[in-house]
Amino acid sequence: MSLPSPDTDDTKSSPQPEAKPSCDVTASNFMQEVMDPSQTQLVIIEFWAPWCAPCKQLAPSLETIVSETGGAAKLTKIDIDKNPQIAEQLHVQSVPTVFAFFDRQLIDGFMGVLPESQIREWIDGLITKTGAKATNEQREKLEEALAHANNCLETDAASTALSIFSAILEKHPNNLEAFIGLLHSLISLGETQKAADILSKAPADIIKNKKLIPIQASIDLALEAAKAQETPTEPLLARLSANENDHQARFDLALAYYAQNDIESAINALLDIIKRDRKWQNEAARTQLVKIFEALGHMHPQTIEARKKLSTILFS
Numbered sequence: 001m002s003l004p005s006p007d008t009d010d011t012k013s014s015p016q017p018e019a020k021p022s023c024d025v026t027a028s029n030f031m032q033e034v035m036d037p038s039q040t041q042l043v044i045i046e047f048w049a050p051w052c053a054p055c056k057q058l059a060p061s062l063e064t065i066v067s068e069t070g071g072a073a074k075l076t077k078i079d080i081d082k083n084p085q086i087a088e089q090l091h092v093q094s095v096p097t098v099f100a101f102f103d104r105q106l107i108d109g110f111m112g113v114l115p116e117s118q119i120r121e122w123i124d125g126l127i128t129k130t131g132a133k134a135t136n137e138q139r140e141k142l143e144e145a146l147a148h149a150n151n152c153l154e155t156d157a158a159s160t161a162l163s164i165f166s167a168i169l170e171k172h173p174n175n176l177e178a179f180i181g182l183l184h185s186l187i188s189l190g191e192t193q194k195a196a197d198i199l200s201k202a203p204a205d206i207i208k209n210k211k212l213i214p215i216q217a218s219i220d221l222a223l224e225a226a227k228a229q230e231t232p233t234e235p236l237l238a239r240l241s242a243n244e245n246d247h248q249a250r251f252d253l254a255l256a257y258y259a260q261n262d263i264e265s266a267i268n269a270l271l272d273i274i275k276r277d278r279k280w281q282n283e284a285a286r287t288q289l290v291k292i293f294e295a296l297g298h299m300h301p302q303t304i305e306a307r308k309k310l311s312t313i314l315f316s
Contacts, residue, residue, distance in 0.1 A: 023075075023076055025076045069127060069132075072127045094112075100123075184218075227255075247276065
């Protein structure tokens, strides 16, 4: 497949201008706006025409999604009425048609209007496949904002962290770190149910990420702890004193301990149930213990120590 060439060879050696969010491409600037940037960026070309209604429907989605990539992808547009030679050389048969270039090669494309979620998945997949990187300046700004938000979260400034994570997600809706930070901020502010609601409505490409498992466990435990806070421990301890095999009392006591942030006592209560009857309530104690491990993190000292105790119980 032959590609359009610029009118002169000057563009090969002259300094390249900073990439724009989207730009109009012609035969004279095809090399400068598509081929050269494609050495590091994923360059998306939207073939359109002023009379094309579906093109007007597709354009806003493409602009939004490409803007979320932090410069890893670049959007360009070609009016086929003004540039029929390019459309002919690239065998464009109808509009809208969208092509993706990387490393000076046409690597993929589609025709017609697709749902925004499908376009996002397509572009994200190509970025992952090609290893296209966000521009240094945009990436540095994003990383700076994320670091500041995470620092606020760690220093009990959850409200500020929430504002920063929210602002990041407005520009980068699929940023996983900002999404997780937002949920942690809500939990810290006691808005666990709101965090659960947001998580339940997360985009498919975020919700399936394994990095969300710990935050899901944290939300589940926080919701359970909120209910357990209303449960006094004295009656539960009295029940256990009367019957040491009252596993439901010990389980409820573990939730109460967790609500009081007494993680060690919560873990020990659950381990005691497993030791006495590991199959109780379809291994409810072990399931709850795993949630705590996920919420704490696999390298947390309490997780490591509890796993050792669990292994001793299971394999003794």
